[in-house]
Amino acid sequence: MSSVRVDFSNCMSEFAGGHGIDSAELESLYPKLSAAHEAVHQKKAQGSLGFMELPYKTEEAKKISGYAKKQKAKFDDFVVIGIGGSALGNIALQTALNHPYWNLLSKKQRKNCPRLFVPDNVDPELLKSLLDVLNMKKTVFNVISKSGTTSECLANFFILKNALIKKVGIKKWQEHIIISTDEKKGYLRELADKENIVSFTIPANVGGRFSVLSPVGLISASFCGIRPEKLLEGARYMDRKCGSDIVKNPAAIYAAIQYLMYWKGKKINVMMPYSQALKDVSDWFRQLWAESLGKKTNLKNDVVNLGPTPVKALGVTDQHSQVQLYIEGPYDKVVTFLSVEKYGTTVTVPATKARHYLEKHTLNELIKSEEEATRTALTKQSRPNCTIIFPEISEYTIGQVFYMLELATAYMGELFEINAFDQPGVELGKVLTYGLMGRDGFEKEKKEIKEFLISKKNSKYIV
Numbered sequence: 001m002s003s004v005r006v007d008f009s010n011c012m013s014e015f016a017g018g019h020g021i022d023s024a025e026l027e028s029l030y031p032k033l034s035a036a037h038e039a040v041h042q043k044k045a046q047g048s049l050g051f052m053e054l055p056y057k058t059e060e061a062k063k064i065s066g067y068a069k070k071q072k073a074k075f076d077d078f079v080v081i082g083i084g085g086s087a088l089g090n091i092a093l094q095t096a097l098n099h100p101y102w103n104l105l106s107k108k109q110r111k112n113c114p115r116l117f118v119p120d121n122v123d124p125e126l127l128k129s130l131l132d133v134l135n136m137k138k139t140v141f142n143v144i145s146k147s148g149t150t151s152e153c154l155a156n157f158f159i160l161k162n163a164l165i166k167k168v169g170i171k172k173w174q175e176h177i178i179i180s181t182d183e184k185k186g187y188l189r190e191l192a193d194k195e196n197i198v199s200f201t202i203p204a205n206v207g208g209r210f211s212v213l214s215p216v217g218l219i220s221a222s223f224c225g226i227r228p229e230k231l232l233e234g235a236r237y238m239d240r241k242c243g244s245d246i247v248k249n250p251a252a253i254y255a256a257i258q259y260l261m262y263w264k265g266k267k268i269n270v271m272m273p274y275s276q277a278l279k280d281v282s283d284w285f286r287q288l289w290a291e292s293l294g295k296k297t298n299l300k301n302d303v304v305n306l307g308p309t310p311v312k313a314l315g316v317t318d319q320h321s322q323v324q325l326y327i328e329g330p331y332d333k334v335v336t337f338l339s340v341e342k343y344g345t346t347v348t349v350p351a352t353k354a355r356h357y358l359e360k361h362t363l364n365e366l367i368k369s370e371e372e373a374t375r376t377a378l379t380k381q382s383r384p385n386c387t388i389i390f391p392e393i394s395e396y397t398i399g400q401v402f403y404m405l406e407l408a409t410a411y412m413g414e415l416f417e418i419n420a421f422d423q424p425g426v427e428l429g430k431v432l433t434y435g436l437m438g439r440d441g442f443e444k445e446k447k448e449i450k451e452f453l454i455s456k457k458n459s460k461y462i463v
């Protein structure tokens, strides 16, 4: 079976020189790393780390794929209405595992599956444009919100629901909705109960950004022909691989390397897949890493603000955009390559009369050569980098990588001594928005933001 591996050689001083990690340094972190592993498992045993239970929810995965199989032929379009952890995993799964031009294929080419749209923004032009392309009578909307109250999700839902009712009528709109939300609370749960709408539960102990392997990610994936059972199988395999022998535990080693690099001043983690299919895995990871690890905390009685900054790049595209900075800019980065050993197809450059050196080579050789060249160039310049190796891209390997990176995030939380599972920093922006939007109970915030905006009205700093 295809096992995902992490190659961290180029983070070690042996290969990366002065900016690398000495093996003694890594070894001295092992006791703390083992303690992090224990702490994570203790939290799991206490029931607070639901993401670690998801790989074992095989019955639910079967139920979801069975439901999708029955329903999908009815619909031409599937729309995910959600944001953050309720959208990024859906996009990552679709880009990784389906045709890059999926929505342009015929329904037959899509094997009777619908097109997929994930409008994860409240930009009016985006939503209006979506309405231009959907045939409401043949569209199903998956409204995803763990809290059931997120304003972006609800605003888009209300608009789309209104448009839906106009086309299918007040008695039938419910048949076009699937709700994924908390089991008991929130507006969406109440609505599902009241209107008898099909609904799935997001477990209370699974945080949004850790929820891709729950109904959050699995429903849209199943409608688009992706096998949830295989995703979970991959995640289970990785869970077994990430055992207490931390030296052989890829999630623990990945976290250890990132943690040591952080304290060496490499606070930027650039994720750079050499595969178009994996480009949105970096986007998903960006949220996971940033929202989990960017925290204000008390360290040795001092308030400190810490957290690595995740940056996404794409090989080879960003060789012509970012790599100059990575090779000659400040020594503040560690690059995580996502590497694919076997691409799904082979494309050969045809022979030409000109006898160009590229002819008869494959694009597979070219992308691999560029990846090796970039990795070597970085290492030779003492720019630490590691590689997550996918034997191929499949549900099984994607499931492994999602789970591995989630677990690595949990380990990072323990190493940094922070809570990786909350997001208090998102709160201020949210309540000020409520104030501006006139939500009851947020009059103080309304006054505060209005006064601030008025004070800036004639600012001399606008040119």
Ligand code: PA5
Pocket (backbone or CB within 6 Å): 083, 084, 085, 086, 144, 145, 146, 147, 148, 149, 150, 153, 207, 208, 209, 210, 291, 423
């Ligand atoms: O990771 C998180 O908790 C957040 O990014 C949420 O996923 C995001 O804010 C959406 O929340 P909800 O699913 O409650 O609508």
